[in-house]
Amino acid sequence: MREEAGYTAVEACEPLNAQGPKLSKIENGRQGATPEEVGVLCDFYRASAEERDYLVSLAEQRPKRRRRRAGKRDAVPDWFRRFLALEWDATEIKSYQIDMVPGLLQTEDYARSMIRAWEPEADDRLIDKQVETRMRRQEVLRRTGRPSLRLDVVLGEAALRRVQGTKQVMRAQLKHLVKVARRPNITIRVMPFDVPDRISVASAFELFRLTEQNISTVYLEDLFGATYLKEPEEYTQYSSVYGRLRDAALTPEESVAFVDRMAKEYT
Template identity: 40%
Template sequence: MLGADPVVTQIQLGLLLRTLRTSADLTALEAGAHIGLTNASMSRIEGGKQAIKPDDVLALLDIYRADDAATAEALRLASVPRPRARRKRGQSYRDAVPNWFKRFLVMESEASDVLVYENETVTGLLQTEDYARILLQSGAPMAGTHEIDKQVDLRISRQHILTRTDPAPPLLDLIMHESVLHRVIGDDKIMAAQLKHLVKVSKLPSVRLQILPFHPKPTPNRDEAFTAKSQFMLLRLPEQGTVLYLEDFTGATYPEDYTVIDQYAASFQRLRSAAADPAESRALIGRITKQYE
């Protein structure tokens, strides 16, 4: 999707090096000391925020005892030219993908499971083109039509992961608050089409969609009264474990504290307990759709 983008390959290399280091049972401090880098530098490299010289990659691969396949992939990624310096703010509207979002795209494409809670809008992987366009225009009112078209194309192209065959698609486990269905984005026509699309894609084997209704059924642990203040996403990566993704107006954060990640994972399960099951959720979406027709 992003080709041999230098930022993307730098992120992919960082993820691979972290996986190899963990498998070798070495700390970032120990690995960094081997090539003369600080623990902070190793953290930035593995997070895809700092480039690393091919010679240093080779040295790390040696102490990680990487096999031939991992070695070849790491060296391929390390050979891609480094990202150019960022443009100065205000020079022009950036019509490419922001670097912070490129890291997310890499992880989304590699995840085996994508767990999402949404309380504001339909998640990007399930948006129609018209719905996505309205949201993107509102987020960048100064952008031209060409820039918005590129952003829309990217958002829609991401959705192929739900129907791909090689590798297998990730499981999209989505909980949406009923308020998402009532908040009009665009107009009634756009909303009707969006809700019909939700029903359609919810039947895919790779999608589990549940709606948290305004009047949820009582649960033994009072999960129906549990509230999540904002949207969040958990991405389960086969090698790296679970990553927590929190997005705001200016970018995104990836909390690495396992306690925090566990709290969000537990919160997702509580929200699921109070949400309607997939069949009931489709029926609810269908009833609300009629209000827009």
């Protein structure tokens, strides 16, 4: 937000009556910010009322944590923390995936295999933490007392055919998709290979809508981190593309039958 507002780090220190090191620590996730400090910065950066209220509420929810030992690696990279916050507060997520099952619908064995394949030399304890984080994220699909999350997924056939782990892992994963697709807040549509003349989209993407905060964001991920697109025209364009992909895919009922048939092939 500071960069988008056109301020240097030195200029942003003035409203906080702080020195450069403090702002640097806040921006790099090494030091927390109080709700008052977040509000001051939002006002200085000319954030919208919705953005201000949302970010202040996040600061109010931030739990106190013990100081971490130097050199201890976090299981959740800094660039992904924003994603987790958006995911938890979202009232609607539309996800287009080409060759993998989205994290919110993964089984533990499938998730572990994916994480291990990406970091084959990683310590088992780190893998365990990352798997735990991914499984805990799925609680958002069962939350109560707040607006529920509606998850709509367009899943490429490649995600069903690319073996992740073993055939047994894939069979369990596809059976899990069949099961969760019956929940009222989850819709899965499969895009088969043989759909004629569909549009080609080179990379996966996710659309987040946070009704209470009046925020809409497009999430794109690559090898170096993530990109968040929040301009209305950007969200609208991606939403239009998602609609075309969804319309070209099988119906939810046809998709469940398709996934069930695929699961039986993994024997």
